[in-house]
Amino acid sequence: MSFKVSATYQGARAASLATNHGILQTPFFMPIATRGAVKHLANSDFATIQNQILLANTYHLYLRPGLEVLKKCGGLHGLMNWQKPILTDSGGFQVFSLAALRKITPDYVIFNSHIDGRELKFTPELSMEIQAAIGSDIQMCFDYFSGYPATRKETEYSVKLTTAWAKRCKYYLSLSSGHPSPNRGGKEGEVFGIVQGGTFPDLRKQSAQELVNIGFNGYAIGGLAVGETPQEMYTMIEAAVPELPADKPRYLMGVGQPEQILEAVKLGVDMFDCVLPTRNARHGQVYIHPSPLRRGEGGEVVAPDLSMVNYQKINLTGSVYATDLQPLDSYCQCSTCTSGYSRAYLRHLFSVNEALAQRLATVHNVYFYVQLMRDIRAIIMKSSHL
RNA sequence: GGGCAGGUGGCGGAGCGGUCAAUCGCACUUGGCUGUAAACCAAGCAGCCUCUGGCUUUCGGGGGUUCGAAUCCCUCCCUGCCCA
Numbered sequence: 001m002s003f004k005v006s007a008t009y010q011g012a013r014a015a016s017l018a019t020n021h022g023i024l025q026t027p028f029f030m031p032i033a034t035r036g037a038v039k040h041l042a043n044s045d046f047a048t049i050q051n052q053i054l055l056a057n058t059y060h061l062y063l064r065p066g067l068e069v070l071k072k073c074g075g076l077h078g079l080m081n082w083q084k085p086i087l088t089d090s091g092g093f094q095v096f097s098l099a100a101l102r103k104i105t106p107d108y109v110i111f112n113s114h115i116d117g118r119e120l121k122f123t124p125e126l127s128m129e130i131q132a133a134i135g136s137d138i139q140m141c142f143d144y145f146s147g148y149p150a151t152r153k154e155t156e157y158s159v160k161l162t163t164a165w166a167k168r169c170k171y172y173l174s175l176s177s178g179h180p181s182p183n184r185g186g187k188e189g190e191v192f193g194i195v196q197g198g199t200f201p202d203l204r205k206q207s208a209q210e211l212v213n214i215g216f217n218g219y220a221i222g223g224l225a226v227g228e229t230p231q232e233m234y235t236m237i238e239a240a241v242p243e244l245p246a247d248k249p250r251y252l253m254g255v256g257q258p259e260q261i262l263e264a265v266k267l268g269v270d271m272f273d274c275v276l277p278t279r280n281a282r283h284g285q286v287y288i289h290p291s292p293l294r295r296g297e298g299g300e301v302v303a304p305d306l307s308m309v310n311y312q313k314i315n316l317t318g319s320v321y322a323t324d325l326q327p328l329d330s331y332c333q334c335s336t337c338t339s340g341y342s343r344a345y346l347r348h349l350f351s352v353n354e355a356l357a358q359r360l361a362t363v364h365n366v367y368f369y370v371q372l373m374r375d376i377r378a379i380i381m382k383s384s385h386l
Numbered sequence: 387g388g389g390c391a392g393g394u395g396g397c398g399g400a401g402c403g404g405u406c407a408a409u410c411g412c413a414c415u416u417g418g419c420u421g422u423a424a425a426c427c428a429a430g431c432a433g434c435c436u437c438u439g440g441c442u443u444u445c446g447g448g449g450g451u452u453c454g455a456a457u458c459c460c461u462c463c464c465u466g467c468c469c470a
Contacts, residue, residue, distance in 0.1 A: 030421095032421080032422065034421095034422050035422090039422085039425085040425090055421075057421085057422080060422085060423095087421095089421050090421090092421080093421045093422090094421095094422095094423090096421090097421090097422075097423080098423065100423095101423080114423040115423085140421080143421095145421090194421085220421080222421065223421090224420085224421095225420040225421090226420080251421090252421090253420095253421035254420055254421040255420060255421085256420045257420070260420080273420095273421060274420050274421080275419085275420065275421085275422050275424085276419075276420050278422080279419060279420090279422065279424065279425095279426085280419070282424085282425050282426080283418090283419070283424085283425075283426070283427095284425095285418090285419080315416085315417080317415095317416095318415090318416080319414090319415070319416095350425095351414095353425075355425080357425085358425055
């Protein structure tokens with residue numbers, strides 16, 4: 001994999017990242033397709049949104065459809081007929097989010113399946129095996145995040161386990177390098193380590209250093225946006241980034257609101273994912289541009305100096321939209337907005353619980369996020385002094 | 387005309403002498419969702435106020451019993467089913 005920085009501005013960088021399924025332009029946002037689908041979206045939607053990549057989940061795809069189906073169907077690319085890159089989360093987040101359903105040991109994690117309760121023994125090696133079967137272009141190490149708030153002792157353990165498991169992931173891949181997954185066209189996938197360290201800057205640094213010593217194709221910062229303040233989050237990013245090699249991509253996992261993404265980009269982060277645009281869309285909350293704004297007619301979503309994102313969140317289920325016939329977002333070029341669907345109609349669809357409501361809103365929100373990243377990248381490219 | 391069963395907050399439906407401004411569900415209103423067990427969760431939902439409390443008016447209408455009534459009695463109105 002090659003990662004090449006082509007422009008920098010205000011601490012932000014624009015780069016290209018080559019994968020088995022094409023070259024990614026950073027910074028980018030990954031819509032989340034946990035179970036092999038971005039909820040409510042079809043491939044035809046991706047064609048208009050033009051997202052470069054999807055994120056899928058190891059734990060969820062292991063439960064269904066399972067390893068055998070993935071192997072026989074050409075991995076997730078084959079199953080979905082999605083030919084662009086896929087990044088897979090390792091299942092590490094489920095150790096946190098499904099905490100009530102698992103037991104953790106230094107060597108493995110036992111999950112009780114949230115589907116049928118059966119026991120699943122998850123190891124770093126199994127996570128890598130599943131990600132290979134998925135045909136993941138960018139694999140994540142199986143990590144351990146202790147939750148928030150966490151004591152220093154708990155966080156130290158989280159870092160310790162994450163480093164130990166990262167070594168096992170790397171070792172497993174070195175063993176299997178002679179037998180690359182056919183679902184990746186016979187090529188190796190890339191592997192990212194995940195920095196933990198909770199809200200302790202020194203542990204963040206330590207975690208980053210330990211992972212860099214092992215050596216990965218890129219580095220993620222995990223365990224953030226889970227209850228700490230945005231300022232604490234930025235502080236943790238600032239602690240970790242200097243320890244990470246400048247010639248490798250950086251990925252802030254699970255973040256976040258548009259302004260948080262912008263801030264992180266300026267702190268040197270290249271990759272993002274978050275459930276907010278999709279989940280909020282399903283719940284009737286959409287990201288829009290203030291109404292005077294028109295693309296190409298002055299006024300920008302992202303300030304030319306990257307100082308702010310000009311947007312607002314509105315709740316379409318609100319009674320104020322009952323007869324609001326204006327387009328959802330006259331600035332937006334997504335298929336929902338260019339089709340002229342009004343806020344009143346969307347509000348109606350939500351109130352009668354029509355699936356179309358969630359589909360239209362999801363298209364819009366995902367487009368908003370993907371376009372936000374395109375705008376940020378354009379500013380970096382334009383203003384770069386590199 | 388006779389018999390039986392009922393009339394409770396926007397709707398459905400509990401309660402059947404005090405702990406009832408009235409369980410619960412739906413609808414409605416407003417919030418929140420950050421590597422997705424999430425088309426979910428939370429709060430509010432008679433009115434007013436000096437709002438971790440107080441006051442006023444509510445359970446078809448009217449009257450009564452009682453210290454106290456959505457709950458018991460009388461009467462009227464209305465609804466459903468059965469009989470004529």
